[in-house]
Amino acid sequence: MARALIHMPATARRGEIIEIRALIGHPMETGYRPGADGKLIPRDIIRKFVCRYNGEQIFGAELHQAVSANPYISFFTIATETGTLEFAWEGDNGFAQTEKMNLTVAPA
Numbered sequence: 001m002a003r004a005l006i007h008m009p010a011t012a013r014r015g016e017i018i019e020i021r022a023l024i025g026h027p028m029e030t031g032y033r034p035g036a037d038g039k040l041i042p043r044d045i046i047r048k049f050v051c052r053y054n055g056e057q058i059f060g061a062e063l064h065q066a067v068s069a070n071p072y073i074s075f076f077t078i079a080t081e082t083g084t085l086e087f088a089w090e091g092d093n094g095f096a097q098t099e100k101m102n103l104t105v106a107p108a
Helices: none
Strands: 004-007 011-013 017-022 046-053 054-063 072-078 083-091 098-105
Touching: 004 098, 011 083, 017 083, 046 072, 054 072, 054 083
Parallel strands: 011 098
Antiparallel strands: 004 017, 017 072, 046 054, 046 083, 083 098
């Protein structure tokens, strides 16, 4: 399991714009780089990132070989209601990881 770091506020006011930052530890091998033996290191990348807020997708990204190791993604959303944000990464070789964070929304 890869190490994921997610930074977002635990609380917000209804209608407030919040920043969400997610980083996951992953080598992101392109499949083009030779190893010490001269043979190409097999491709191993994260291909997809999705964030859902109470089950509704609010952000998604497709990643490709040009993305560096340990991909960092930052985006904004509007706090509408108390709930759970679910972060999901999918990649080559069956890689899949999901993390959840709670957000408490107070009246405006």
